[in-house]
Amino acid sequence: MAGTYDNEEQRMVDRIKCIAFREARDEGARFINRQWIAQKIHRTTRFVTEWWEKLYDECFADYSKSGRKLKLSEASRNIILNGSGKQGKSSYIVAKEIAEKQNEYVLRKTIDNYRSREGLKPFHVIPKPLKTETHISNRFWFCDWLKDWTKEDFLHLAPSNEFYVWIVRRSNYQNDRVWSKSIEDIEDDERYREMVKNRVCIEIFVIFTAKKLHWVIKDKGESWTGQYFRDTILMQHVIPFLKNEENVIDPDEVIFVHDKAPCMRANMTQHLLQDNNIKFWGNDTWPGNSPDLNVAEHIGTVIKNEVEKKMLSETEHDRYRGETLKKHISDVLKNMETDIELFETLLCSYPSRLRAVKNANGRHTDY
Incomplete structure (x- = not known):
């Protein structure tokens, strides 16, 4: 920044x-x-x-006794290597540590180059979402509102979400980088992914019920606007999907679940769902900034992990091709389409998710 x-x-x-x-x-x-x-x-x-x-x-900081170093001292190299595989040890932080401990002024670029020569690669950390007091209050209210629901009630939910699937998972800012020779050398490796340039990605929308998974792979160049969400996602996919008895337990009881993305939060979207007699959790119900309460996030994680495994198995020529990525996404989705056991397990996890929110005092949970 x-x-x-x-x-x-x-x-x-x-x-x-x-x-x-x-x-x-x-x-x-x-x-x-x-x-x-x-x-x-x-x-x-x-x-x-x-x-x-x-x-x-x-x-x-006092740099009066130090100029720009053309060569790293052994002590500075040790500081760089000791900062590998650890969160909060970006090149900026390491440069600052070298300045404080060794009184040497080292550029971040110098540290990056040294790490690369030593076989280290940058990974990034996926941060936990921050919760404001409003978010916490809304999450507590949501838990209380659902306290009398049974697992059978939750089976009528139809959670959904849209997300990007990257050839290699997207990186964050410089200060979120973690340098290491491999993911295995970093603790909690699920939070880190390799960083590469010119990453190809494909955006998809998924919705699932206790009986079936449905998805939309967004066309290249199509903007994810509120109009696209209403005209394409809702009218052509979500609404027909929820009204089909083959896809839901009871079309009259199914409840569409989505987070507070701008496309869903818009009044036109809320009115469209109401006009088509679709039950849903609206703006006054769903607590903001709560990915741990949308079980569709778990579906997204499964898809990303499976696609990533398939991409890593590709040869160098196909490793970074968009066509290869799209093929693997389609294959993974088709294999998951009728995984009823997974769908029911996720929907029935709501009671434990709600308890976890209360145990965490409304803050981030491990879900």
Whole structure:
């Protein structure tokens, strides 16, 4: 998130701003939070969190005895290698650590190049979603609202979601990178994936019931707008799917579930579902920022994992081709289409998911 002209002088200024904004918040400016500060200074929330509780004197680094190093010292190389395979040890953090411990000024690019020469590769971490007080309150209300539902009630749900399937999973920002020789060298390897350039991806929409899975593979170049969601996804796929007795336990009882994506949150979308007599959890029901409560997220994870295995088995020529990716996505979806055991297991997991939310005080759960 830092600008093109990011340098140590600018970082010092931004550190001071973090502390000043935090002091203003403590004096009564309650609208100020870490996300707000991050947007103001064009930094990550991790940067803000690291600096806003510190003293002003800690914002400055002394480089008076050090110039730009043409060659890394052995101590600096050890610091770089010791930071491998660990979250929070990006090149920026390692450069800062070298400056503090060795009094050496090393560019992030130098550290990246050294890591590459040592056979290390960058991976990225998938962060847990943050929960505001509003999110937490809504999640508690949602749990209470469903407290009397039985597992049989949940079998009438039809969860859905749309997501991207990448040839290699998408990377996040520089500070989310983890350098390692392989995924196996990193703890909790499900959270990390290799980073590559020019990643091809395909967007798909999935919906499933206790009886069947249905999907839409978005055409290349088609924008995922509210109009596309209503005209194509809902009118041509979701509504006919839910009204077909072969796909649901009871067409009169099935409930369409989707998160609060803009295409679903739009009033036109809500009215369209109402006009077609489709039951659904609307804006006043579904709690925002709650992927752990949408079991379709699990379906997406299964699809991504299976597709990733197939792509990794491809030869170098087909490894990064979009046609290969689309073929494997179709094959995985067809194999899952009638996996009733999986569908029922996910739908019946709602009671335990709701308990987990309460046990986590409304915050992120492991689902």
